[in-house]
Amino acid sequence: MKKRIAVLPGDGIGKEVVKGAIEVLQAVGERFGHQFYFSYGKIGGTAIDAAGTPLPDETMELCKESDAVLLGAVGGPKWDQQPLHLRPERGLLKIRKELNLYANLRPTQYYSSLSDTSPLRKEVIEGVDMLMVRELTGGLYFGKPSERTQQNGEDAVVDTLFYQKEEMHRVIKLAFELARKRRGKVTSVDKANVLESSRMWREVAEDISNQYPDVVLEHMLVDNAAMQMIKNPKQFDVVVTENMFGDILSDEASVLTGSLGMLPSASISENGPYLYEPIHGSAPDIEGKNAANPIAMILSAAMMLRLSFGMEEEAEAIENAVNQVLDAGYRTRDIASFGKKQVSTSEMIEEVKATL
Ligand code: ATP
Numbered sequence: 001m002k003k004r005i006a007v008l009p010g011d012g013i014g015k016e017v018v019k020g021a022i023e024v025l026q027a028v029g030e031r032f033g034h035q036f037y038f039s040y041g042k043i044g045g046t047a048i049d050a051a052g053t054p055l056p057d058e059t060m061e062l063c064k065e066s067d068a069v070l071l072g073a074v075g076g077p078k079w080d081q082q083p084l085h086l087r088p089e090r091g092l093l094k095i096r097k098e099l100n101l102y103a104n105l106r107p108t109q110y111y112s113s114l115s116d117t118s119p120l121r122k123e124v125i126e127g128v129d130m131l132m133v134r135e136l137t138g139g140l141y142f143g144k145p146s147e148r149t150q151q152n153g154e155d156a157v158v159d160t161l162f163y164q165k166e167e168m169h170r171v172i173k174l175a176f177e178l179a180r181k182r183r184g185k186v187t188s189v190d191k192a193n194v195l196e197s198s199r200m201w202r203e204v205a206e207d208i209s210n211q212y213p214d215v216v217l218e219h220m221l222v223d224n225a226a227m228q229m230i231k232n233p234k235q236f237d238v239v240v241t242e243n244m245f246g247d248i249l250s251d252e253a254s255v256l257t258g259s260l261g262m263l264p265s266a267s268i269s270e271n272g273p274y275l276y277e278p279i280h281g282s283a284p285d286i287e288g289k290n291a292a293n294p295i296a297m298i299l300s301a302a303m304m305l306r307l308s309f310g311m312e313e314e315a316e317a318i319e320n321a322v323n324q325v326l327d328a329g330y331r332t333r334d335i336a337s338f339g340k341k342q343v344s345t346s347e348m349i350e351e352v353k354a355t356l
């Protein structure tokens, strides 16, 4: 197969880990006889410096004419003092909106070889296999108005939580489809005892559930979900929730089984290309030190092969290679532990390629 991939390294360690994904994809291409064409675009702080905007039109065009988008990370202290519309993170919000990436998928899986890097006991996390589905283009992060204001002469502020019913429908339906291919359980997370939006969310989930007799639907309040995820994470299969709850819970889920540097994500749209990125940020504290863990980015590339290109065997080849390298004891600094071989970013990339 021939595929065009837009590559947006972004800032900080984004550039370092993207290099790993590209090299691994090239190795997969050679082994399975595929041609991957990579075209590079700018996003985030790097784009602000070069073009005065965190998401240049050029980058958007490149993404729209590609079969999939690989993104590293954006942000860094250099741009922290900028006004909100000139922050690297704006580039991310904008690309999600423009590519209509309505759902973000984050798998969290137990790695037996990393059980010593989790803050939780092995009995609690052994066998965890959860897929978080977060609504990505609606809710509080996009609602208008979002501004400073005045009330009775006092400073005040308003943020708006807005959803169209259809926006809830498509993401919850996706969760049911995904659950059907997994263990057949959907946990829908909301705050229906307080929020009107959550009450509608629950109705929509119930409606969809009628069409999926093979999937069990469970509702959970978000505060309880935050606790259950630590207390008994094994109970979860697919978890679906709105934008802000999902932002918070998916970071929580990420620490269950190891480092931020291990976890990939996929963002899904209805029509255009999907976008794949590690869940971690640009990690300015380790930028340029050849210390970043490239595995989250490499596993994001594996998700791309599976979800965008239907290359199941190729995706598994990458995942197996990563597992073997971890089992063999290779560790970047973030997942280092006593008695293991500590390696740099580039050494880790080489190990994965060699194992492939
Ligand atoms: P963002 O706001 O973009 O989500 P953040 O401030 O939440 O960023 P990260 O950039 O993800 O944070 O970094 C959080 C911590 O995790 C840092 O100490 C960073 O060095 C570490 N970290 C993040 N990603 C990796 C990685 N791939 N390998 C090693 N360490 C990492």
Ligand code: MG
Pocket (backbone or CB within 6 Å): 281
């Ligand atoms: Mg973060």
